[in-house]
Amino acid sequence: MALFQQAPRTVEEAEQYKPLDISPDQVLEMDEAEWYEKIYRGDDVPQLTLRATLMGSFLGFLLAFTNLYIGLKTGWGLGVAITACILSYSIWNFFLKTGVAKSPMTILENNCMQSTASAAGYSTGGTMVSAIAALLILSATPENPQGEHMDIIILICWTIFLAAFGTVLAIPMKRNLINQEKLKFPSGTAAATTLQSLYSEGVEALKKAKALTIAAASGAIFPLLIELKVKAGGALMAAEWHIFDKLPAPGGTHLIDGKEVPYKSSDWTMVWDVNPVMIAAGALVGLRIAIYMMIGGLALVYGLGDMGMNAEWVNADGEVVQAVSKPWKAWKEIGLWTGVPIMLSYGLLQFATQWRTIVRAFSGLGKKTEVADHQAKLVAATEVPTSWFATGFCLSGAAIIITANAFFDIPMHFGLLAVVLTFFLALVAARATGESDITPVGAMGKIMQLTFGTFIPSGTANLMSASITANGAGCAADLLTDLKSGYLLGANPRRQFIAQMMGILAGTAATVTGFRLLVPNATALTGVDLPDGTHIAPDFPAPAAQAWKAVADVMTGGGIDAMHPMHLTAIYWGLALGALFLVLEITLPKMKAYLPSATGIGLGLILPFQYPLSMCVGAVIAWYWTKRNKEHAESYLVPVAAGLIAGISIMGVLVAILNTIMAS
Numbered sequence: 001m002a003l004f005q006q007a008p009r010t011v012e013e014a015e016q017y018k019p020l021d022i023s024p025d026q027v028l029e030m031d032e033a034e035w036y037e038k039i040y041r042g043d044d045v046p047q048l049t050l051r052a053t054l055m056g057s058f059l060g061f062l063l064a065f066t067n068l069y070i071g072l073k074t075g076w077g078l079g080v081a082i083t084a085c086i087l088s089y090s091i092w093n094f095f096l097k098t099g100v101a102k103s104p105m106t107i108l109e110n111n112c113m114q115s116t117a118s119a120a121g122y123s124t125g126g127t128m129v130s131a132i133a134a135l136l137i138l139s140a141t142p143e144n145p146q147g148e149h150m151d152i153i154i155l156i157c158w159t160i161f162l163a164a165f166g167t168v169l170a171i172p173m174k175r176n177l178i179n180q181e182k183l184k185f186p187s188g189t190a191a192a193t194t195l196q197s198l199y200s201e202g203v204e205a206l207k208k209a210k211a212l213t214i215a216a217a218s219g220a221i222f223p224l225l226i227e228l229k230v231k232a233g234g235a236l237m238a239a240e241w242h243i244f245d246k247l248p249a250p251g252g253t254h255l256i257d258g259k260e261v262p263y264k265s266s267d268w269t270m271v272w273d274v275n276p277v278m279i280a281a282g283a284l285v286g287l288r289i290a291i292y293m294m295i296g297g298l299a300l301v302y303g304l305g306d307m308g309m310n311a312e313w314v315n316a317d318g319e320v321v322q323a324v325s326k327p328w329k330a331w332k333e334i335g336l337w338t339g340v341p342i343m344l345s346y347g348l349l350q351f352a353t354q355w356r357t358i359v360r361a362f363s364g365l366g367k368k369t370e371v372a373d374h375q376a377k378l379v380a381a382t383e384v385p386t387s388w389f390a391t392g393f394c395l396s397g398a399a400i401i402i403t404a405n406a407f408f409d410i411p412m413h414f415g416l417l418a419v420v421l422t423f424f425l426a427l428v429a430a431r432a433t434g435e436s437d438i439t440p441v442g443a444m445g446k447i448m449q450l451t452f453g454t455f456i457p458s459g460t461a462n463l464m465s466a467s468i469t470a471n472g473a474g475c476a477a478d479l480l481t482d483l484k485s486g487y488l489l490g491a492n493p494r495r496q497f498i499a500q501m502m503g504i505l506a507g508t509a510a511t512v513t514g515f516r517l518l519v520p521n522a523t524a525l526t527g528v529d530l531p532d533g534t535h536i537a538p539d540f541p542a543p544a545a546q547a548w549k550a551v552a553d554v555m556t557g558g559g560i561d562a563m564h565p566m567h568l569t570a571i572y573w574g575l576a577l578g579a580l581f582l583v584l585e586i587t588l589p590k591m592k593a594y595l596p597s598a599t600g601i602g603l604g605l606i607l608p609f610q611y612p613l614s615m616c617v618g619a620v621i622a623w624y625w626t627k628r629n630k631e632h633a634e635s636y637l638v639p640v641a642a643g644l645i646a647g648i649s650i651m652g653v654l655v656a657i658l659n660t661i662m663a664s
Contacts, residue, residue: 003498007049008103017045017106019199024192024488032179036378041490043381047108048495055091055105056113056499057506059084060120062650064510066642067121069649071129072518072525073611074281075544075603080121081114081191081482083212083642088113089198090209107199108491112499114191115482119503123163123475125511126441131467132515133525133545134552138459140522147522154407156512161399162468163504165419166475168392169426171384171497174480178487183434188484195489208639215643220651222275227655229662240271240537240610250306250327267327268301269537269608278611280644282618283637288593289600290619293612296339296604304338304570304605305330311566323566328527328535331608332546337567339605340547341574342581344446346598349582351432384497393423400468408464414455418448418465422472429473430480439477445470446551453555462552517656543606578602 008014020039027039041047063080088110095101105113132150140147149155177183198205226239244265253260265271282290308324315321324333401415410418425444433439448466456462479500486496519525519540527538554563554571581598588595604612618641626633 003048004050004053005046005048005495007046007051007109008106010103014103014106017041017108019107019196020490024189024196027488028182028184028189031182033375035179035487036375039488039490040378040382041108041492043492045108045490046106047112047491048499049109049112051101052105052109052113053116053499053502055088056084056116056503057120059087059113060117060503061506061510063117063121063646064125064507065514065653066646066649067125068128068511068514069518069652070277070281070645071125071544072133072540072542073278074607074615075129075542075547081118081187081485082194082638083646084114084117084121085110085191085195085198086205086209086212086639088117089205090213093206107195107489108486110195110198111192111486111489111491112496114195114485115479115496115499116503116506118478118482119163119167119475119500120505120507120510121503122478122507123166123471123500124159124504124507126474127159127162127467127471128511128515129542130445130470130544130548131463133519133542134463134548135460136519136522137525137542137545137549138463138552140526145523145526145528149516149521151407152512152516154403155515156508157399158403158464159508159512160504161396161403162471163475163507164392164501165396165400165422165468166426166472167479167497167500167504168389168396169423169472169476170430170479170483171389171392172386173427173430173476174483174493175379175383177431177434177480178484181434183431183484185434185481185484188481189488191482191485192488195485204635208635211636212639212643212646215640216647216650219276219280219644219647222277222648223651223655226274227652227659229659237274239274240266241274242266243272244270250302250309252306252309252327263327265301267535268305268330269328269610270301270613271610273610273614275648276614277645277648278614279618279621280641280648282615283622283641285615285619287619287623289597289603290612290616292597292600293604293607294616295596296335296601297607297609297612298604299601300330300335300605301609304334308334308566311564313564313566315564321564323564326529326535328537328608331541331606332526334566334570335605335607336546336550337570338574339602340550341571342578342598342605343547343602344551345575345578346582346602347578348446349579351428353582353586382492382494384494388497404461404464404468408460409458410456410461410465414452414461414465418452418468421448421451422469425469426473426476430477433477433481434484439474441470441474444473445548449548449551449555453552459549459552462555463548466548514653517653517660520660537608541607541611543603546606574602 008017022039027035030039060080063084067080088105092101092105096104132155136147136149178185225237226235228235230236242264247265247270249263249265249268252263305324305327308330309322309327311323312320313323324330397419400419401412404410404415404418405412425447429439429441429444445466448469449462452465453462456465479497482500483493483496486493524539525542525545528536530536578598581596584595585592622633622637625637
């Protein structure tokens with residue numbers, strides 16, 4: 001088949017390819033034979049067109065900055081498919097009205113665009129906010145607090161190899177999980193429903209797009225005010241307001257200009273963050289997680305942090321050290337050792353409780369179903385060939401193994417082991433996504449960190465071997481989610497796979513460039529201690545990277561005996577609390593909405609306080625909006641929040657470029 005299809009040349013021609021009168025919910029119940037008979041649109045319907053791929057690459061390039069920015073702030077990755085669909089639809093409508101375009105995009109073109117945008121915006125950034133950022137933090141020393149960036153050519157190659165590897169992993173899973181078992185893949189189903197509603201309710205779609213655009217333009221103002229260095233003193237507006245300094249702060253004093261001065265609330269990172277990006281993120285995260293993030297943050301400031309300041313220990317060198325050396329370091333000196341174990345034990349135990357999912361994953365692998373000859377021919381003509389999987393797996397796997405050996409000191413046989421294990425762990429992760437919409441990327445990475453920590457006593461090797469699995473699992477699940485969306489609309493999966501692969505290049509360009517601009521050195525992730533005893537907070541706390549580094553430190557550092565006793569106690573309590581939270585959810589399922597959230601409390605402990613505060617405010621706003629007008633909130637909450645995040649993050653990258661230019 002030709003790589004690109006011919007796009008419709010006229011409005012009348014495009015009308016032939018309008019959506020089916022069958023809803024995605026109805027398609028969910030159909031078996032494979034019925035799908036080929038009633039839903040599959042055939043190979044001639046425009047889908048993989050040049051304009052769809054270019055639009056997807058452009059939007060994915062921009063949205064990749066969004067995920068990089070929010071990932072470095074919170075450790076989360078946001079799905080970009082629905083946002084890309086709304087933007088693409090509205091942009092192309094504008095092109096039609098202005099005469100730039102002669103025909104509308106078909107629904108399957110927009111679905112293919114979504115695959116390209118999703119690969120660019122999601123599949124390439126996962127390793128950047130976790131393993132790569134952790135590696136940069138690991139390279140920082142007291143003598144060189146800025147650390148050392150990985151060579152940019154190696155970073156580009158590693159990102160492309162991981163994304164391509166994860167994408168091809170989905171090939172042998174697709175037919176079993178989507179066509180035959182009919183797993184829902186909730187985000188994919190939602191994207192298909194969104195696309196169908198866009199094409200059937202054009203007026204409502206344009207209203208959503210307008211809301212997203214206005215929110216993006218409003219959000220873009222903030223980086224210009226608080227980050228752009230237009231004067232000698234810095235930006236036009238302070239990035240944080242110390243509005244809580246009149247509140248009582250935990251005890252202790254420090255020297256400022258030779259005087260003992262009590263610590264203020266702002267020293268404990270209790271400030272108001274002027275940047276509203278975390279408010280928007282909180283609106284998407286939901287009330288339960290955000291409230292428990294706030295609880296975790298308060299527990300750190302008024303409990304663990306204060307205790308850590310008073311917990312002294314004489315180490316092996318005879319030095320007296322505190323569990324928390326400075327208030328502004330509490331989140332990474334004691335919060336980290338409590339929050340990460342909470343999320344680690346909860347995530348791994350939750351993964352273990354999904355043993356039925358694990359069994360089904362492996363029992364379904366390679367399962368063959370008897371079909372009629374004509375259906376077998378259709379399957380052979382539409383599904384991605386097994387030969388593509390074999391070739392892609394061998395080429396990308398070999399590239400990963402060679403790169404890991406040459407630059408990250410991972411022996412070839414351990415690299416091969418990581419690649420093989422990734423296939424099986426990605427299979428389990430993809431099934432979990434299909435059943436619950438939760439991809440256990442964190443659990444996959446931690447399994448590999450714990451495994452390779454016993455094989456290779458190196459922080460770099462530990463981080464990079466785990467990144468193979470975490471990124472592979474995330475990319476495979478992302479492609480299957482997009483393929484589910486296409487399946488519900490009658491798309492050709494082979495063309496979608498090609499579109500997904502094309503998005504990797506745009507995503508790599510965006511994430512590598514964005515990471516270097518946003519994080520010029522390690523201090524952007526760790527902050528800076530000034531000679532006068534004050535502290536400049538990190539621009540990006542990178543909680544995912546901090547968690548990865550913490551596990552690597554335990555597995556490859558000086559061992560348990562070299563750790564502060566309070567840090568050890570925090571680890572044990574964290575592991576126990578994570579297990580307890582899971583037990584409560586299992587035994588009291590009807591009360592889950594009110595039970596402690598392991599993710600919320602864990603993140604609240606490993607983030608500076610202003611972030612849980614802003615996210616809690618955003619979640620409360622979203623809750624109130626939904627309570628007052630549920631229908632209005634369901635229509636506009638996601639576009640407004642996504643627009644704010646997109647505007648702030650994209651402008652944040654542009655401001656970083658301007659600051660670099662002005663500094664030089």
